[in-house]
Amino acid sequence: MLVECRCVELGPGSRRALARASRRVALLVACLACAGLACDAPLGEVEVGYAAPAPASAPQLDPVARDEPSAVTASPETPPRTTCLKKHEVVRPSTDDGVELVADLYTTGTTGAPAVILLHMIPPQNDRANYPAGFIEALRARGLTVLNLNRRGAAGSGGVAKEAYKGDKGWLDVKAARDLLLAHPCAPPRHRVALVGASNGTTSALDFTSHALSDAATASEAGREVTPPPASLVFLSGGRYTEAQHKLDEHAALTRTPILFAAPKEEIAWSRGATRRNKRARWTLYTSPRQGHGTALLRSDPRCVSKIVEHLARTLLREGASEPGATP
Secondary structure, X not given: OEEEEEEEOOOHHHHHHHHHOHXXXXXXXXXXXXXXXXXXXXXXXXXXXXXXXXXXXOOOEOOOOOOOEOOOOOOOOOOOOOOOOOOEEEEOOEOOOOOEOEEEEEOOOOOOXXXXXXXXXXXXXOOHHHOOHHHHHHHHHOOOEEEEEEOOOOOOOOOOHHHHOOOOOHHHHHHHHHHHHHHOXXXXXXXXXXXXXXXXXXXXXXXXHHHHHHHHHHHHHHOOOOOOOOOEEEEEOOOXXXXXXXXXXXXXHHHHOOEEEEEEHHHOHHHHHHHHHOOOOOEEEEEEOOOOOOOHHHHHOHHHHHHHHHHHHHHHHOOOOOOOOOOO
């Protein structure tokens, strides 16, 4: 509460009244305590009033979140940042090459819950809205944290869309998402993060996996921290574009990573060929009787949703799960 002081010139009668009124003298002393009394009038009668406190400004809504404040001022009622809560929040991962991305993060409220990163179809015409809310909630209901990422070039994310799937930058989007997860209060174990790629999103998923496997092969020799490869992968409507930068056969260790290939029968040829060439790999194939490319299959085929959820739950939640790429 602020005290507002104003100075008014006194007449002789008022000066005598002021001398007799100890209450007004006290108020005069209080006013003199104000810094410098910005007033050129002679010392005189004091009027004391109270300025109303300025109303607190309402938090601005994030244009991506739409229904969630982008920032909330800390208060005694605001939980500390170190608390893991079950919530949905909009997060902004930053890549190693300086691109800011946007993503939806759905946590379970359990620190150490395994996590799944969702990679949508080709940007900019597609974004994280590709993934149905029911699919995300089905994963969350099994105790999995979900990060639904807008790759570079998609709405709300910076960067050039073509670089999400051509060249050596798309994998950095996945790394930024994983790094954010590992720094979050609800961080998953480093070796229990899975990737789901749909259509062109399979390209970024394979690119990141290949980089991680290469890093794992050299990091121990250099005595530095390893970038763990994904614990599990799902390729929805994979194709030749999946191998634009890296091949499935590039790393023998990839055959020890559980992968589910899912596609409608019209698009299954590439996935079937991959599993047939690597019969000893921990890879499985699901041919959907329904139509739908990439994430559209999640809307047309409920059984495909169940297959993916079960695959991820089995490979991420099983007790004593081995590190990805390790010999079982």
